[in-house]
Amino acid sequence: MEKLTPQAIIDSFSKQLGDGFVSGSIYEREVAVKKNKFRSLWVEVKKSAFHDAVRHIFKFQEYPHLAIISSSDLGTEVELVYHFTIYYGYHLEELSLGLRVKLPKSDLKIPTITDLIPGAIFTERETQEMMGVEVVGIPDGRRLFIADEIPEGVYPWRKDETGPEKFLRVLPGRKPKGEDKEGQR
């Protein structure tokens, strides 16, 4: 497969996804003495175009590597970033590709990508239990890390009322979050 430049990759996403494409940017940073460049691409897509966007990555690399899905609670919405890498296996040619998709908290659903990348199962299970994002069509939806005793509806990575605060133990010498030294709120 012919290797595209970072800008060409973003352009091809834009062309392929049309309205589903939101934005794309390139980050570069010079490292060490020879000033070789660390490069990462960030592409944001709409939820409706997400699965097509993942499929599109296969045009750059036969087996794109999915490192992890990271998720951030941004208040009214949850941002998922799928960290892919492409063009690996060659000296200094690899690119990090962050595929970003924002979901409103009223509709936290994302289609599974295990049909394309079977190894994504662990990180999808983790996103599901930690952030409360329902992965639609996941072949194995069990919990991965959270113990069975923790009730449903508690999502450790959330920063709203579904967070884990009520389960935190206040150890001796520690004040609960939000209190000052005298224990006043």
Add this chain to the structure above:
Amino acid sequence: MAVGETEKLTYSIPIGPIHPALKEPIQLMLEIEGEKVVDADVRVGQVHRSIEWLGMNRNNPVQSIYVAERICGICNICHPFCLVIAVEQAADITVPDRAEYIRVIASEMERIHSHILWAGVAAHEIGFDTVFYLTWRVREEIMDLIEYVFGNRVTKAALQFGGVRRDITAEQLPRIKKSLDYYKSIFEHLGKVFLEDKTVRMRTRNVGVLSTEDALKLLTVGPSGRASGVPKDVRQDQPYSAYADLNIKAITPDIVTGTVVGDVYDRIIVRLLEVKQSIEIIEECIDKMPEGSIMSETKMPRLLRRLTDAAGEGIGRVEAPRGEDIHYVRMEEGQSTLSTWKVRAPTYVNLVAVPTILKGMQIADVPIAFASLDPCMSCTNRILVTDKATGRKSVVSYEELHRLSVEKTRELQQ
């Protein structure tokens, strides 16, 4: 009975919200038919310590470095290394060139001791305790060197945003050279012990095979992936730190044998050769290391102020001894903690491949095949075994499994 339906173990350890760390107690569930493994499942989560949550809610980024160091006792450079790279991107902090080289030296020393530690564990798993003692004695040399250079054997607190906390001085170089020469002198002997021994070969050849295609699909990283013929190595692929100046090539087993089988034997080859590669990298770094400062910001209050004011995101990717380690960091202005901190250790993805590797194998081969991925085998203290023929369920202790493995070696030797 399918794997997910087997009886649950009554494990109940109070844990918080969590993230995967290395060297964790893992529970393996095997479905067996006589001696053969039909299916396997992995259960993780027993030792999660809410480290990401701490970084997002309680600690400032500088404190998070030291927590990151404690994610894994062995990868205590890789995790903080990932975190500082990610935060340096997000907050746009520059790193002096000399510090980049010292970081690389620290992480290569870590790779040497981790791979030798693994080799000892692998020997122990197949009942070669003399080799286990030999390799761990050999490992002491690098541990002493790490203590000499960085002040501590395990958690070294070497890294800081914008540099490293300890310099390597000219007086230290002869001692470093002595250790590296020691490893060069015994390398051939180690290679002979592991690669030419008939019994080791019988126990490891064609055991725990992971094909190239499966490795690519299941996202296997690090030496386990390279042993399956995936030439993926962050040090080679993506420029980070002083690795960008070096010409590193990913090691695949076909360099030695001409073919890629993807079994335990290939994983031994890759790890042994990587020890040699690490020694060469350290030597090259010491030669090329530029003079200069080792920290771009030495005043802690100013650094913390800058981190609080920073806004942005960054990804740190580092080739840890077990494979690609990645941290994603998001920082928001005015927030003293990290806004998002996602850690992914290499074992996290390597475990996805465990069912594929174990399928079709004998129970006695499970310890060495599982350990060949270099997860924490010593913590995997229980395996639930369901005999398909009788429907009998029994929990086999790790000691029992180890005994089976040793017996198989003895039988082969006769």
